[in-house]
Amino acid sequence: MKYCAILSMDSLEDFEAYDHLIEPHLLARGWQTSTVSWRKKTSTGHNMMLY
Secondary structure, X not given: OEEEEEEXXXXXXXXXOOHHHOHHHHHHOOEEEEXXXXXXXXXXXXXXXXX
């Protein structure tokens, strides 16, 4: 399984984000996704492509 971190903000309050729209397409192609704050400094332990 390939892993993809979708970088996002800590709080989406007062913002609109459409990250969730890409997830079904990535899953259909064998990718597992995880939403990660772009401020996060630690790794999740997976080798991920960052978009």
